[in-house]
Amino acid sequence: RHGSVTVGDSLTSAYHKLEKLEHTAEVLLAAYQLGGPRKLSQDEILKLAKLREDLGIGSADDVLKACSTDRK
Structure with missing residues (x-):
C-alpha cells in the first residue's frame, strides 16, 4: 500500500494540505509529460x-x- 498522509491543526487543515499536495503532483506530472520542469x-x-x-x-x-x- 502507498499513499499520502497530511496532518494539520484540524481535519480541514489536513485536507487542504492534501489537496495542495495532489495538485502539485498533477502539475509536476504534466510538466514531465511536456519535456520536464524548468x-x-x-x-x-x-x-x-x-x-x-x-x-x-x-x-x-x-x-x-x-x-x-x-x-x-
Whole structure:
C-alpha cells in the first residue's frame, strides 16, 4: 500500500494540505509529460510575485524570499 498522509491543526487543515499536495503532483506530472520542469528566470519570478501582490494574494517579498531571490 502507498499513499499520502497530511496532518494539520484540524481535519480541514489536513485536507487542504492534501489537496495542495495532489495538485502539485498533477502539475509536476504534466510538466514531465511536456519535456520536464524548468526553473523560472528571475524576471519571471518577479512578474509572478508582482501579480500575486496586485491581486491581493500575498506579499511579493514573501514570494521572493521563498524563491531565494530579491527585487532588482
